[in-house]
Amino acid sequence: MAEYYKNKVIIVGCGPGLKAYISPKVLYYVKKADVLVGSGRLLKLFPGVDAEKLMLEKNYGIMVDRISRWSFTKQVVVLVSGDPCFFSYAKMIIRKLGRESCIIIPAISSIQLAFAAIGESWDDASFVSLHGRIAGYAKLIKKVRDYQKVGILTDQKNTPAVIARRLLEDGIRDRIMYICENLSLPGERIRELDLASAVNIKTHGTSVVIIKKRDF
Numbered sequence: 001m002a003e004y005y006k007n008k009v010i011i012v013g014c015g016p017g018l019k020a021y022i023s024p025k026v027l028y029y030v031k032k033a034d035v036l037v038g039s040g041r042l043l044k045l046f047p048g049v050d051a052e053k054l055m056l057e058k059n060y061g062i063m064v065d066r067i068s069r070w071s072f073t074k075q076v077v078v079l080v081s082g083d084p085c086f087f088s089y090a091k092m093i094i095r096k097l098g099r100e101s102c103i104i105i106p107a108i109s110s111i112q113l114a115f116a117a118i119g120e121s122w123d124d125a126s127f128v129s130l131h132g133r134i135a136g137y138a139k140l141i142k143k144v145r146d147y148q149k150v151g152i153l154t155d156q157k158n159t160p161a162v163i164a165r166r167l168l169e170d171g172i173r174d175r176i177m178y179i180c181e182n183l184s185l186p187g188e189r190i191r192e193l194d195l196a197s198a199v200n201i202k203t204h205g206t207s208v209v210i211i212k213k214r215d216f
């Protein structure tokens with residue numbers, strides 16, 4: 001009976017964007033890749049790698065099917081930003097292929113870097129992603145009421161200013177908002193504001209927000 005050998009798909013975390021945050025373990029697997037899958041930004045982090053490079057855009061479902069097919073004949077390595085186990089494409093791949101068919105290499109998440117930047121622990125925080133979500137504000141508001149600290153992934157629609165406005169509309173006032181922009185990248189900026197001052201704030205690039213209850 002014919003036996004099919006299937007390579008495990010390696011999902012590697014590339015950290016917040018700065019090359020110095022890419023671990024030797026990730027480099028080891030990237031060098032072994034026949035096929036490297038990732039966003040344009042992440043693929044650019046590995047210019048000298050001799051692998052077929054496939055750009056991940058909004059074609060997530062199609063790409064998961066392709067990754068599954070390729071893994072029968074090729075070593076596929078998938079690049080994800082930050083840590084693969086924190087709000088990433090890894091979840092979709094694992095759901096489709098099964099945990100036993102994947103190897104995950106962790107990395108520093110943007111959220112870890114944000115908490116380090118403001119000098120706060122994250123072991124007592126809760127997290128919400130508004131990245132690519134149309135809904136999600138009910139969950140966010142509940143968490144902001146229930147937890148001392150909430151870390152939030154944002155996007156171009158769910159910006160820090162929009163988040164501040166939504167919290168104020170719900171009667172939440174007494175909080176500090178930290179806006180951590182382009183962490184580890186050119187244009188990195190960390191700002192601490194009250195919610196009322198944040199409603200008109202402009203941000204550029206990518207950012208994480210931390211909402212913290214004031215200490216009395």
Ligand SMILES: C[S@@+](CC[C@H](N)C(=O)[O-])C[C@H]1O[C@@H](n2cnc3c(N)ncnc32)[C@H](O)[C@@H]1O
Nearest residue numbers: 016081082083109110153154182183206207208
């Ligand atoms: C799809 S999520 C991926 C999260 C990732 N798995 C992680 O652990 O950071 C993308 C979001 O992460 C945040 N993010 C990623 N890199 C960042 C950076 N260098 N600076 C600030 N925020 C970043 C932004 O909120 C962005 O919209």
